[in-house]
Amino acid sequence: MPIITMEGPELTKEQKAKLIAEFTNKxxxxxxxxxxxxxxxxxxxxxxxxxxxxxxxxxxxE
Structure with a gap:
């Protein structure tokens, strides 16, 4: 089972959903x-x- 890990800034729920979908697809x-x-x-x-x-x-x- 391949695992993709993204470590970065805090994101919105919508941004997370888009990352998950696009990382997986690509x-x-x-x-x-x-x-x-x-x-x-x-x-x-x-x-x-x-x-x-x-x-x-x-x-x-700041």
């Missing part, structure tokens, strides 16, 4: 593995949990 198309075999995991990271250049991403957005 991966199936490229690999010729049926869509039903794929699982998609979305790991969300709040901006205060991400550091870039020694600063929290939430600080950099």
């Amino acid at each position: 991966a199936s198309e490229i690999t010729e593995i049926p869509e039903r075999a794929f699982s998609v995991l979305i790991k969300e990271n709040p901006a205060e949990n991400v550091g870039v250049a020694g600063k929290q991403l939430s600080e950099m957005k």
